[in-house]
Amino acid sequence: MEYRIDPKSGNELSILGFGCMRFPTSRPGKIDMLRTELLILEAIASGINYFDTAYLYAGSEEALGTILQKNSLREHVFIATKLPHTNCRSIEDVERCFQKSCERLKTDYIDYFLIHNVATHEQWKRLLEFGIEDWIAEKKRSGAIKQIGFSFHGSNPEFVKLIDAYQWDFCQIQYNYANEHYQAGRAGLDYAASKGLPIIIMEPLLGGRLVDRLPEKAKKVIAESAPAGTSETQAAVELALRWLWDQPEVTVVLSGMSTEQQLKDNIQIADSAKPGCFTVQEQKTLDEVLRLFNESFRVPCTGCNYCLPCPVGINIPSLFSAYNTSYSVNWFTGVMNYFMSVGSLGTDPHYASDCIECGACMKKCPQHIQIPDELKKVRRRLQPPATKKIMEIVSKTRL
Ligand code: SF4
Numbered sequence: 001m002e003y004r005i006d007p008k009s010g011n012e013l014s015i016l017g018f019g020c021m022r023f024p025t026s027r028p029g030k031i032d033m034l035r036t037e038l039l040i041l042e043a044i045a046s047g048i049n050y051f052d053t054a055y056l057y058a059g060s061e062e063a064l065g066t067i068l069q070k071n072s073l074r075e076h077v078f079i080a081t082k083l084p085h086t087n088c089r090s091i092e093d094v095e096r097c098f099q100k101s102c103e104r105l106k107t108d109y110i111d112y113f114l115i116h117n118v119a120t121h122e123q124w125k126r127l128l129e130f131g132i133e134d135w136i137a138e139k140k141r142s143g144a145i146k147q148i149g150f151s152f153h154g155s156n157p158e159f160v161k162l163i164d165a166y167q168w169d170f171c172q173i174q175y176n177y178a179n180e181h182y183q184a185g186r187a188g189l190d191y192a193a194s195k196g197l198p199i200i201i202m203e204p205l206l207g208g209r210l211v212d213r214l215p216e217k218a219k220k221v222i223a224e225s226a227p228a229g230t231s232e233t234q235a236a237v238e239l240a241l242r243w244l245w246d247q248p249e250v251t252v253v254l255s256g257m258s259t260e261q262q263l264k265d266n267i268q269i270a271d272s273a274k275p276g277c278f279t280v281q282e283q284k285t286l287d288e289v290l291r292l293f294n295e296s297f298r299v300p301c302t303g304c305n306y307c308l309p310c311p312v313g314i315n316i317p318s319l320f321s322a323y324n325t326s327y328s329v330n331w332f333t334g335v336m337n338y339f340m341s342v343g344s345l346g347t348d349p350h351y352a353s354d355c356i357e358c359g360a361c362m363k364k365c366p367q368h369i370q371i372p373d374e375l376k377k378v379r380r381r382l383q384p385p386a387t388k389k390i391m392e393i394v395s396k397t398r399l
Pocket residue numbers: 309310311312313314316354355356357358359360361362371372375
């Protein structure tokens with residue numbers, strides 16, 4: 001495992017961080033504690049020392065805290081967790097959330113504490129009105145918070161304003177080869193680094209879109225350039241991660257590893273990735289993959305599910321996935337996926353055309369997707385006129 005120094009604290013951080021949003025589950029919504037424990041123990045044994053969770057990741061803080069306590073490993077790792085600031089209306093709410101995170105994590109201090117999913121400077125100003133600066137100062141004085149930062153999903157100008165607005169210890173941005181000039185982007189990465197901040201990277205694989213959901217032609221390009229014996233999936237992951245670790249401004253790359261194979265593959269890549277490691281041949285492969293990727297993906301949905309639930313029950317990410325598939329694979333597959341995703345043969349289907357344009361989802365989307373507008377495009381492409389009526393009749397006949 002390679003390590004990079006956090007220039008603010010001097011901590012030696014593993015370049016691969018464990019993203020704890022999607023631990024393995026035994027059934028939907030239920031974390032499989034045994035498998036999760038084995039994964040975490042293997043990760044720590046392999047040198048991973050940075051674990052990223054959040055107040056809002058269902059069950060994640062509790063699972064991580066329980067496993068670290070059971071194995072007496074709290075002191076061996078750095079824990080990052082996040083404040084759900086949009087749920088807070090006062091400094092008392094902030095304190096309550098912080099105490100809850102500590103209680104779930106079974107610790108009395110957080111190494112890296114982030115304001116979760118900040119998109120604008122205005123949001124930070126709202127927290128200032130609560131007195132968050134004094135609260136942070138007190139937490140740092142008492143040692144309850146070691147490093148303070150924020151995770152970001154907004155535009156580059158807002159990112160720069162936020163960086164300049166406070167004496168941050170670190171920041172976390174969405175960054176990958178398909179988003180080099182999106183959100184904070186490379187310009188934001190360089191700016192934060194110029195201020196001496198360590199930078200934690202999230203969405204390195206764009207929610208899997210740079211791996212198994214790449215267009216078939218792009219997968220072929222990757223497979224052809226991969227060394228013999230490397231699987232197509234591993235080669236795609238390797239290309240994306242090495243592109244990031246090639247950049248010295250990148251401190252830690254978070255990966256949400258929920259299988260043993262993902263962990264093994266990522267560790268293997270992290271074992272040898274240093275600044276300047278990306279070869280000319282890799283760059284050529286990446287340029288071609290990116291060209292094909294940009295050609296075929298229409299909606300930049302990462303499948304994070306933050307927009308759910310929709311009040312009328314639309315499975316937004318699945319419909320966008322079907323729409324993208326209709327370009328990256330073919331129209332017919334996209335249509336099949338669409339009708340599966342809407343539950344067209346069930347008793348309670350929810351079509352793109354059911355959208356009432358309430359806008360609730362858009363406020364929560366970190367990718368700032370104009371969801372109702374995009375759903376109209378989904379409907380036009382994948383849901384021919386009268387389809388809903390016909391499916392209702394078919395469904396009733398079956399009942
Ligand atoms: S705008 Fe449409 S998709 Fe979004 S929450 Fe409202 S009804 Fe659901």
